[in-house]
Amino acid sequence: xxxxxxxLADIFIMFLCAKLAGELFERLKQPAVIGxxxxxxxxxxxxxxxxxxxxxxxxxxxxGEQLATEALHSIMEVLAELGVxxxxxxxxxETRLSSILSVGVRAGMVAVAGxxxxxxxxxxxxxxxxxxxxxxxxxxxxxxxxxxxxxxxRVLADLGHIRSDEARIILGAAVIDDVLGMIxxxxxxxxxxxxxxxxxxIGLIAAQAIAFTVFVALAGRQAARxxxxxxxxxxxxxxxxxxxxxxxxxLATAAAQIGLAAIIGAFLAGMVFAELSEQYEIExxxxxxYEFLVPLFFVITGSRVDWRLFMDGSxxxxxxxxxxxxxxxxxxxxxxxxxxxxxxxxxxxxxxxxPRGEVGLIVANVGASLAIIPSEMYSTVIIMSVLTTLVVxxxxxxxxxxxxxxxxxxxDYAVADGRLPDL
Amino acid sequence: xxxxxxxLADIFIMFLCAKLAGELFERLKQPAVIGxxxxxxxxxxxxxxxxxxxxxxxxxxxxGEQLATEALHSIMEVLAELGVxxxxxxxxxETRLSSILSVGVRAGMVAVAGxxxxxxxxxxxxxxxxxxxxxxxxxxxxxxxxxxxxxxxRVLADLGHIRSDEARIILGAAVIDDVLGMIxxxxxxxxxxxxxxxxxxIGLIAAQAIAFTVFVALAGRQAARxxxxxxxxxxxxxxxxxxxxxxxxxLATAAAQIGLAAIIGAFLAGMVFAELSEQYEIExxxxxxYEFLVPLFFVITGSRVDWRLFMDGSxxxxxxxxxxxxxxxxxxxxxxxxxxxxxxxxxxxxxxxxPRGEVGLIVANVGASLAIIPSEMYSTVIIMSVLTTLVVxxxxxxxxxxxxxxxxxxxDYAVADGRLPDL
Numbered sequence: 001x002x003x004x005x006x007x008l009a010d011i012f013i014m015f016l017c018a019k020l021a022g023e024l025f026e027r028l029k030q031p032a033v034i035g036x037x038x039x040x041x042x043x044x045x046x047x048x049x050x051x052x053x054x055x056x057x058x059x060x061x062x063x064g065e066q067l068a069t070e071a072l073h074s075i076m077e078v079l080a081e082l083g084v085x086x087x088x089x090x091x092x093x094e095t096r097l098s099s100i101l102s103v104g105v106r107a108g109m110v111a112v113a114g115x116x117x118x119x120x121x122x123x124x125x126x127x128x129x130x131x132x133x134x135x136x137x138x139x140x141x142x143x144x145x146x147x148x149x150x151x152x153x154r155v156l157a158d159l160g161h162i163r164s165d166e167a168r169i170i171l172g173a174a175v176i177d178d179v180l181g182m183i184x185x186x187x188x189x190x191x192x193x194x195x196x197x198x199x200x201x202i203g204l205i206a207a208q209a210i211a212f213t214v215f216v217a218l219a220g221r222q223a224a225r226x227x228x229x230x231x232x233x234x235x236x237x238x239x240x241x242x243x244x245x246x247x248x249x250x251l252a253t254a255a256a257q258i259g260l261a262a263i264i265g266a267f268l269a270g271m272v273f274a275e276l277s278e279q280y281e282i283e284x285x286x287x288x289x290y291e292f293l294v295p296l297f298f299v300i301t302g303s304r305v306d307w308r309l310f311m312d313g314s315x316x317x318x319x320x321x322x323x324x325x326x327x328x329x330x331x332x333x334x335x336x337x338x339x340x341x342x343x344x345x346x347x348x349x350x351x352x353x354x355p356r357g358e359v360g361l362i363v364a365n366v367g368a369s370l371a372i373i374p375s376e377m378y379s380t381v382i383i384m385s386v387l388t389t390l391v392v393x394x395x396x397x398x399x400x401x402x403x404x405x406x407x408x409x410x411x412d413y414a415v416a417d418g419r420l421p422d423l
Numbered sequence: 424x425x426x427x428x429x430x431l432a433d434i435f436i437m438f439l440c441a442k443l444a445g446e447l448f449e450r451l452k453q454p455a456v457i458g459x460x461x462x463x464x465x466x467x468x469x470x471x472x473x474x475x476x477x478x479x480x481x482x483x484x485x486x487g488e489q490l491a492t493e494a495l496h497s498i499m500e501v502l503a504e505l506g507v508x509x510x511x512x513x514x515x516x517e518t519r520l521s522s523i524l525s526v527g528v529r530a531g532m533v534a535v536a537g538x539x540x541x542x543x544x545x546x547x548x549x550x551x552x553x554x555x556x557x558x559x560x561x562x563x564x565x566x567x568x569x570x571x572x573x574x575x576x577r578v579l580a581d582l583g584h585i586r587s588d589e590a591r592i593i594l595g596a597a598v599i600d601d602v603l604g605m606i607x608x609x610x611x612x613x614x615x616x617x618x619x620x621x622x623x624x625i626g627l628i629a630a631q632a633i634a635f636t637v638f639v640a641l642a643g644r645q646a647a648r649x650x651x652x653x654x655x656x657x658x659x660x661x662x663x664x665x666x667x668x669x670x671x672x673x674l675a676t677a678a679a680q681i682g683l684a685a686i687i688g689a690f691l692a693g694m695v696f697a698e699l700s701e702q703y704e705i706e707x708x709x710x711x712x713y714e715f716l717v718p719l720f721f722v723i724t725g726s727r728v729d730w731r732l733f734m735d736g737s738x739x740x741x742x743x744x745x746x747x748x749x750x751x752x753x754x755x756x757x758x759x760x761x762x763x764x765x766x767x768x769x770x771x772x773x774x775x776x777x778p779r780g781e782v783g784l785i786v787a788n789v790g791a792s793l794a795i796i797p798s799e800m801y802s803t804v805i806i807m808s809v810l811t812t813l814v815v816x817x818x819x820x821x822x823x824x825x826x827x828x829x830x831x832x833x834x835d836y837a838v839a840d841g842r843l844p845d846l
Contacts, residue, residue, distance in 0.1 A: 004500040005679040011505075012672040019665055026658035058497075060489055070484060071494040075501050081427040082434075098600040155522060235449035238714055242442055249435040256428045288711045291661055293669060 002057040007075055011296065017043060018295035030393065036295050037361075037386055040302020043169045045069075052076060052303050076300045083297030083363060085266040086289050092270015093283045097217055099306045107172030109337035114173060114353050116181050117333030118144040121325045130318065132377075135192060139373050142188045143381045144326045144365040146181040147174045148355045148389065161400060166345040169338065170352040177353070183210060185261055185363055192370040212258065213268060216251060220272035228276050240280035244273045245289075263362060301361050302366070306375060306380050315376050319383040326384050327391065330354040348399050355392045360385035425480040430498055433474045440466060441718035445719050454581035456574065457816045459718050463725020467747065470490075475499060475726050497721045506720030507573050508689040509817045512671040514576040514594065515693015516706045517585055520640055523595040523694075526588065530595030532760035537596060537776050538603045540756030541567040542608070544748045555800075564794050565611045566779070566786040566804045567743060569604045571812065572597035573686060575775040577717070578816045582823050589768045592761060593775040596692075599778070601687050602632045631681050636691065639674060643695035651699050656693050663703030667696045668712075728809050731804055741799070742806035749807050752815065755775040771822050783808035 013365045021035030045052040056066035062068040122144035127137035161167050186208075195410040231240045248269040255265030329349030338349040364381035373381070444458030468475040477491035485491035523530065545567035550560035575593060579585045606629045654663045671692040678688030700706045733739055754773030761772040787804035790796040796804070 003497040004504040005676075007497075007501045008494070008508075008672070008679060008685060009676045012669075012676045014715065015672055016669055019669060020755055022659045023657060061493060062485075067485055067490055067494075071490075071497055074430075074481075074494055075498050078498050081431060085431075212469075234446060236442055236446045236455070236711070241711060242714055246435075246439055246442060249431070250815040251439055253428075253432045253435040256431060262431060264509065271468060274631045285711045287661070288664060288708045291665055292712055359811055 003054065003061070003071075006055045006058065007072070010076075011079070013050055014296055014299040015292075022295070028388055029076075030387060032296055034386060034390055037305075037382070040299040041305045041307055043299070044303030044305070046303075046306045046308060047087040051299075055063075074339060078367075079293070080297045080300040080365075081262065083293035083295070083300075085248060085252045085264055086286065087297065088263040088296045089244075090271040090283065090286060090290050092267040093274050093277045093286065095267075095271050096274045097221060097271060099123070104265075106338065107169050108176060109170060109293055110173035110334045110349060110353065111176035111180060113146060113178055113333035113337040115145045115184070118326060118329030119184070121329040122322065125321065125325055126377075136373055136377060138191070139363070139367045140377060142181070142184050142321065143356070143360050143367070143384070144322070144329060145177070145184055146356050146360050146363060147177040147330070147353050148360070162191050165336075166341065166348045166352070170349055173334065173349075173353065181363075183213065184265060185366065189261060189366055189370065190196075192367070208258065212255065213264065216265075216268040216272055220268065221275065224272050224276055230354075231280070240276065240286065241282055241285040243282075244269070244282045244286065247272060248409075261366060262363070282366040285304035298361075299337075301365065301382070304365075305379055307379075315380070318376075318389075319380040322380050323384045323387040326356065326388050327351075327354045340353040344399060348396065351392055351395050352400065355389040356385040359404065360388070426484070426494075426498075429478045430490060430495070432498075434502070436718055436829060437462070438715075442721050445718070454578050454820060455818045456577045456581060456721055459721035460725040460813060463722040464728045464730065465725075466722070467726030467728065469726075469729045469731060475723075499726075500538055502716070503723040504685065504722045506718070506723075507686055508675045510573055510577060510669060510717045510720065511589065511686040511690040512667075513706065513709055513713050514572075514580070514585070515690040515695075516697050516700045516709070516843065517580075518591070518594055518690075518694050519697045520644055520694055522586075522591050523598075526591045526595055528762065530592050531599055531713075532765040533592055533596035533757045533772060533776065535602060536600035536756035536760040537570065537600055537753050538568045538607065541752030542607070544752040545722065545745065548744065549800075556565040559796055559800060561611055562786070562790045563745065563800060563804065565604075565607050566783050566790070566807070567745070567752060568600075568607055568784060569779050569783050570597050570600045570753070570776050571684075571686075571778050571783070571808075572690075572813055573720070574774075574778050574812050575819070577721075578819045579775070582820065584823060589761075589764065589771045589775070592772055596757065596772075597685060598690065598778060601684055602629075602636055603683045606632065608789065609778065626683065626787070631742075632683055634679065635681060635683065639688075639691040639695060643670075643691065644698070647695050647699055651702075654699075654703065661708065662752040663699065664708040666704055667692070667703075667705045667709065668696055670695060673742060708815065716754055724812070728813075729805075732806055738799055739806075742803045742810075745803050746807045746810045749779065749811050750774070771819065774815060774818050778812040779808040783811070800844075 017039040018036045021039045022032035025032045025035035040051075043050045043052075052069075052072060054062070054065065054072045058068040058072065059065050062071050113252055119141040122141035123137045125137075126132045126140045228240075231243060234243075236242055248266050249274075251260040251265030251269040253265070255268075256262040273282050302316060330353040331347070333350075334353040335346045335350035338346045342350070360381055364373070364378050364385070368375070368378045369379070429614075440462040441459045443457035444462045446459035448455045463474075465471055466473045466475075475492075475495060477485070477495045481491040481495065482488050485494050542564040545564035546560045546666040548560075549555045549563045550557060564837065572594065574584070575597075579587070579593075581589045584590055606625065610625055636804070651663075654666060657666075659665055671689050674688035675685040676688070678691075679685040698707055732742075743785075753776045754770065756773075756778040758769040758773035759768045764772070783804055787796070787801050790804075791798075791801045
């Protein structure tokens with residue numbers, strides 16, 4: 001009971017400070033997610049120590065500080081896992097398979113170039129310039145692959161250009177990018193767990209990941225279409241929402257059990273329900289879960305950053321170098337694939353693909369939990385995710401010439417943005 | 424990561440089986456909560472062991488099965504705590520202070536009688552019939568004082584009677600009961616520690632508990648009225664819901680920190696927002712949290728029942744006697760204080776006040792940690808807590824049998840009932 005009471009206090013502090021920071025960052029016209037991360041860094045055991053530090057009772061119950069900290073860490077990890085699963089489920093709910101398929105060759109090219117160029121740059125920098133082990137370089141490259149569709153969409157919606165050609169290319173490419181990034185992450189995670197790098201193994205895992213993804217996306221959509229009418233015959237309350245959450249948890253568990261990241265399952269579960277989402281208001285009903293659990297993920301993620309590492313000048317240099325490569329990689333890769341749209345749109349597509357946001361953090365967490373990347377590189381990835389996110393809103397605003405948002409378009413995109421539609 | 428993955432599988436299994444059982448019990452026209460409790464007993468570590476059993480990785484991480492189980496137990500406890508807090512918050516949202524005050528005198532009588540009669544019965548049985556030491560008898564009496572209103576609230580909501588007179592009396596009495604029970608526990612703990620009980624100390628604890636309850640109920644409502652307009656000026660999304668969750672977590676934490684049950688704080692938080700709930704759809708938005716977290720509380724509660732305790736004949740005899748006294752004590756005490764409402768409501772109030780739930784377990788744990796009560800009496804209190812909890816749903820259903828709430832009433836308080844109103 002003492003443990004639950006202590007953790008309850010931690011959850012309250014995390015939620016309070018996350019929302020205060022969110023309010024502040026909203027007023028500063030910056031993504032709330034950055035405030036949540038900073039809150040985690042400040043509250044965490046490496047700074048104030050208001051969260052993530054076991055109580056005397058816990059230390060006694062677990063016969064020492066080390067295991068008590070481990071137990072508390074496990075509790076936080078479960079909360080963070082639930083948060084990120086809900087986050088990816090929501091992203092999936094925004095993602096109709098048809099919209100991915102209809103955005104065209106251009107979005108696919110942008111996505112592939114946006115995966116390949118940053119990965120190569122990240123890999124080359126860590127392996128060749130820093131001289132770190134191959135697996136570590138692969139992991140940093142993977143962290144640089146991701147595009148955070150949520151933050152990209154949020155910035156475009158805020159600027160009022162969500163319906164523009166370049167926005168549709170960015171959104172479509174970001175979605176494909178997410179799927180590609182997840183497959184890359186699944187491959188790399190399996191490599192990290194196995195330790196050996198065999199081409200056949202990579203092929204097998206990639207095939208498994210693609211098979212799981214394609215099967216769930218296609219068969220799941222068929223099943224959702226065929227059985228959606230049955231949902232209304234269930235006696236349990238809010239059956240469509242409950243079944244959505246069940247499938248989210250089930251596919252997340254299934255993905256984790258077969259060695260993929262749990263979030264892949266959650267994302268696919270969202271995509272399965274994307275077409276039913278409007279009819280049954282699944283997204284609308286999942287939003288409170290999002291509001292409660294997702295900030296905990298970012299605060300807990302931030303709390304794992306040991307800021308003292310950045311007092312080390314050389315480490316800070318590496319972090320800044322990785323950040324510059326992460327931005328250059330997307331701008332060059334995505335921009336090149338978008339050539340022919342005019343320089344301004346090319347630049348917008350490139351910069352718009354740059355934010356790594358939570359997806360970079362997810363990769364960092366997987367790498368850290370597999371003990372593949374050392375804590376300096378973990379912190380480097382987090383700084384890179386934060387900086388690529390921070391830098392994009394002002395640059396995009398500049399590229400659009402400071403045009404103010406069209407309120408109708410913002411309202412239209414409100415659900416993706418996490419704002420409740422008017423009822 | 425392995426721990427989070429393993430717990431994710433547990434959460435999926437719990438949620439899946441809870442909803443399957445819920446569907447079955449809805450079709451049998453029984454409260455879903457009974458199904459959820461039974462699912463917990465069956466899945467739990469003492470039966471099938473599908474949940475609550477640490478994986479090999481966890482056992483390795485915690486240097487042995489005992490601490491790994493303890494860590495997993497802590498994780499489950501946090502999930503269960505969040506569930507029961509959300510449950511009482513939702514019940515509070517249904518409960519306007521004015522409606523509690525309108526039954527205030529009656530509720531106060533029920534609470535006091537519900538403390539005195541079970542305490543006297545428990546003390547008399549252990550001291551006079553069993554011939555155990557006075558301090559032990561006092562402790563068993565104290566364990567019989569508590570009321571854990573969560574399950575009663577859930578059953579009343581499931582059956583469609585949460586806004587009835589008897590429900591308001593039970594809820595009001597439960598709040599008073601908890602304050603009284605806490606004072607008694609503080610006194611008894613001080614006695615148990617061999618120390619003298621300072622009147623000033625008791626006064627301080629009592630004043631703190633009463634001040635907290637009264638201050639939150641009255642000042643909270645004032646604050647909610649005065650500042651509700653400010654909620655609309657906040658930039659964060661879904662500000663009223665987010666602030667509601669914040670106050671829920673904050674008051675639950677505050678209550679726990681001053682020694683009250685966390686659920687009392689959550690209930691008061693709900694009551695503070697009761698008048699704003701409709702305007703801002705707080706209840707509507709909190710419902711998904713309820714749907715996700717509350718079943719976990721009941722499944723986890725069920726999973727803690729060690730049915731093997733019931734195999735020991737002599738222990739079972741004493742435990743059953745204590746259980747009967749615990750129920751009779753509440754039915755007679757609370758019922759007598761509720762006389763004049765008609766026999767059926769008297770019985771409902773008495774039975775509704777009977778569950779000891781986690782509050783009884785807290786007292787047992789305090790007694791065990793002070794080495795006041797021997798392990799057989801500890802097991803007795805646990806059996807009593809479990810049985811008084813398990814017995815309530817079917818008996819209340821029976822008492823309401825053939826008198827199910829009329830559909831209009833159900834629709835009226837549909838939100839408490841977990842049914843979404845039409846939008």
